[in-house]
Amino acid sequence: MSSTQFTDALPAGSKILWFEILKVLGKGGFGITYLGRDTNQDQLVAVKEYLPSTFASRTEDRQVHPNSPACKDKFEWGLKRFLKEAQTLARFRHPAIVRVVSFFRDANTAYMVMEYVEGEGLDALLKRKKTLTEEEVRKLLPPLLDGLEVLHNTNFIHRDLKPPNILIRQDGTPVILDFGSARQSVGDDMTSLLSLGYSPFEQYDSSGERQGPWSDIYAMGGVVYRCISGRKPADAAMRIAARLRNDADPMKAAVEMGRGRYSPQFLEAVDKALEVLETDRPQSIKEWRALLGIESMTTPGFSAKKMLNRGTANPQEEGQQPEVKRKKSSWRSFIASINEFSTPGAVAPEPSASASVPATASAPSPVPATASVPLSEKVQGSASLVLEHKKDSASTLLPTVPPVPRKNDTPKMLVESLTRSEFVQIVGGTFKMGSEANEKGRKEDEGPVHAITLNRFWLGRTPVTWQTWNRIMGDFPKGVFSPDLAQHPVERVSWNMVQKFLERLNKYSKGKKNFRLPTEAEWEYAVRAGTQTPFPFAGEGESLGDHAWIKSNSDEKTHPVAEKLPNPWGLFDMMGNVWEWMADGYDPGFYQSSPASNPRGPDTLEKKSLRGGCWRSLLRECRCANRMSASGKLVSNMVGFRLILEKPAGDTQ
Incomplete structure (x- = not known):
């Protein structure tokens, strides 16, 4: 097309x-x-x-x-x-x-x-075959019903089940496609929200109050009816209108359409799903599955709650149907309630990615003098780190180390009081930035290799976590934070939103410290940790999975920070888990004219630089020299950030 x-x-x-x-x-x-x-x-x-x-x-x-x-x-x-x-x-x-x-x-x-799923839409299949046998339908239904049960157990309704939205893979297994919830609240024309014949009558009420698992059961019943009869079910509004006039249902029952070709029990279960009043239908997939005589599939390693780590608004026990509050009313009062359609524009919009930050959050309390260093215990294969309290200091400092960092040096670290996060001192020095032309996976924007000299800086030992973000910003963006994600790297925050975070954090600091994003040069210097190889460890990336959450080991989700091995300077998650926003505007040709000392890309560019790769990255994206870019307005579940701390209290060097 x-x-x-x-x-x-x-x-x-x-x-x-x-x-x-x-x-x-x-x-x-x-x-x-x-x-x-x-x-x-x-x-x-x-x-x-x-x-x-x-x-x-x-x-x-x-x-x-x-x-x-x-x-x-x-x-x-x-x-x-x-x-x-x-x-x-x-x-x-x-x-x-x-x-x-x-x-x-x-x-x-x-x-x-x-x-991208290759296969044939169920609508195209039915166009070719007209109808399906009971055996064919029974092969398709178990995975579809199990999938719907997963959705329903998290209070999610598909709302647009119909043959075009069911794809049959090349191996014969079905997959549910396009979901209708985003359309639910934005259309002027009610018919634009409906798939006539498959949408139950409660979906004519845009308030959604009467919708639930039974609504998807009606639609799936309509899909099965189409497979049995070769025709689309009658529109639910026509069926209600006939009932108001005490006329016969304009839709012939499945028991009539499939008699002699399907078992009576199966046909009766389909008719039950297509009851025009939602209170007369099976109320859960489990209930309808029993009527159909279909058992739940056993998918190895899968359960209804085995999902990405985002959490759910109202998590249910596995197999427990979410409680939905609705009135059990007569069908005539249901018809009357349709006159009370809500207006989508009257609903108060949720805050957007660019919404103003709430002004009510109070400054976080300082860290107690006995603050622990949880990540210190997680360093594997590097020198142990001993925390020492420094009286009358806003931060706790580790013993000093030699001024020039080497690959296996023990870094100097501190626990910063506002964020309650660990920062590693990166001693200034000179390194070669970029990649050689023969490096596997290299891109043009990584050259030429050039010498860069940097001053000392303090870099966050991990990406900023949701716990830290929530501590400074509260529930912003609204509804995104989940306690289950407290130790996961923050994501779904644009570069512009990060600036709001920094503005607030620096305000709380009252001029004693300054927080900012790292530059590309600072980030690459820190990740290399004295090495000049594609990765900050031996080899060509064979052991990347020991250091990073990437596509091959992440189950396509973020993970708590500091679960993998740190780099030689004690920095965790520099590769994988989430891409990290840089301070720089992205200029693919910047290396050709870069300043030799403390360089920073143009501030005025709309595109910003990203580094490090994410949970979905391949090996080449996690190389030390790899560069990525995106709009500063980008909000993605693959992108987070890490902090630099300038002038920490007690740093007199």
């Missing part, structure tokens, strides 16, 4: 971060899905772009904007729902649920990057 068929689609060859657009796979009223290529990993992906065509469009500079001021609230609300959906889906690891590998904001809109 050519991009030229859609006037708002990105042209083939466009790049969003490191994802290259190849062609349009499909377009709906609320977005465009592209076939893309992850240029870092050289693999195909599906890239879904939020672009609600009824009230937003793309400008010449490829930015997406609301069509008028009146559309702004709807656009922003839908954008936040889109990102929230991506965040939720990224938690799931189930073979029947399409895998979201990344999500981020860019070009004034949002993108969701998913695995």
